[in-house]
Amino acid sequence: MTSASPHQGPIRVGVVGLSAHGGWAATAHVPALTGLDGYELRALSASSAESARAACEKYAVPLTFSSAEELAHSEEVDLVVVTVKVPHHLDLIRPALEAGKPVFSEWPLGADLAQAEELADLAHHRGQLTAVGLQARSAPPLRYLRDLVAEGYVGRVLSTSMLGWGGPWGATYDDDHAYVLDVTSGATLLSIPFGHSVDALAMVLGEFCEASAHIENLRPEVTHVTSGAVAAKSTEDQIAVTGLLESGAVAAMHFRGGTSRATGFHWEINGTQGDLVVKADHDHWWMGRLRLYGTRGDDGGLVELPVPVRYQRSLTHWTERDAEPAYNVAHEYALLRDQITGTLEPGTDGVPDFRHAAQRHRMLEQIRAAARTGRRTTLAPWARR
Template sequence: VGLSAHGGWASQAHVPALAALPDAYELRALSASSAETAKTAGERFGVPLAFGSVEELVERDEVDLVVVTVKVPHHHELVMSALAAGKTVLSEWPLGNGTAEAQEMAAFAHSRKLRGFVGLQARSAPSVRYLRDLIADGHVGEVLSTSIIASGDSWGPTFDDGGAYLIDRDNGATMLTIPLGHTLDGLASVLGSFTELNATATTRRSTVRHQRTGELAAMTAEDQIAVTGILEPGAVASLHYR
């Protein structure tokens, strides 16, 4: 769901990954915002079934797993449609726009005895898995502390057409929910989850500028996030996203 001939995460990440596993998966169907765009994407990627709505896609017997790769505000509707049709679902992270949506989807899948997955891919990256193995084997001894400083450029002083929805906190696609979430999951896979933490999140730039037009827009998403705490083995962790 969301595979486009004009770019996007599905075409940049999911399709190349599936193509690298030809014996494991077959890309049988796609749905887009309209029948016309779906047809164009189907021709571009060689997908035999192309639909203008998710309802048409999830009812097809040929489909076993539905992958949701659209913007966060649409996850709930699409995931629930797939689950209602009895399909296994892989949704991009974050699963829902807020905890309540995510809990509702998870509970619905559980009630129907369906399996669901969320695309937190950092823990699957070969470099991260290798680092995890080195730590587990005692390569550096006991880890006393760790620090991460990272930048979320989509929440800087400018935004583009595709990123306009990211700066509105109510859309659920913020620096806190997307890159910080991915980073924390990767950290947890290597050094363990937090057992206690303190965090500060604030918006230092309340107004940002469109890259092309110069038009000003309000930004309500947090652009400064600092987290400190203790991980499961006892290591002290500090993380600053800005």
């Protein structure tokens, strides 16, 4: 099954990293897959045979495999979904690509740019369909926001400001998130909260063409939430990026590690004729309910802008589930299903693929370079390598 050969029948999914004890696969991927037509959750592999059996029983999955490689080579699996921690992505995604299977990987694609490029190149050379979990691009409110901007709701965009935060990179840590303390894990404030957010901003307003940055680790030691043990942290906990978008608009993004006592997330777009605002309640804002507000001319204060039903596409039964972590993931799976089956409506964006992911990794590395040098950096054109 490739992007050039539409699939017939239900898409049989094998998930790498589904655990009976919870996690992102259980929280978002399983509800999304089971809540959509056209998919069958067929197989899984986990960190151990015992863990795989437990997950199989809990989620009623017919097939279990002792390794991601065995799962990828199964004739019972059409699509491999990789939902494990970032440091393991390369070793678990590569076998699926080598087996000729389409792959949906969570973001970040790799622990670093080199890994992301290796996977993107392998998929491209084999002509395989891929997807990466930058699900904000599939969120109905953000697709509506993009159209509002394109249709001139705010006039010419003059500036945009985004303020956010990321809990796991604060003053404390727990056992599940100890790995994010190490910058070499690839699971950082820059790659995850900032990476998801800048990708969403770019989808709505266009890419950065130049930027200045400060990336700081102001808490090099953090405390375990229960034991009180002190651990070293090499990942950043403050990111401030300012620059120009390709349109000429000024952009500013500030992301903070830990929990905010004030503003959790706020995104504002200012134009010659109006303003738009995006608000969210969740620190990982791309996972939860989004609310849009706008005002134009002399209309007065901000008013909420309901998302038209057409942005739900065929997922109107998900309308009341927009606060669930599975909501935006389900919309991405719906787009992926339509790509796989060859039924994607003309003019509709597909899902971000591995090449898109590698380009986003490259952009983040350029921002790191800008922070290291302390100079304004011209970012390489998005579509070029």
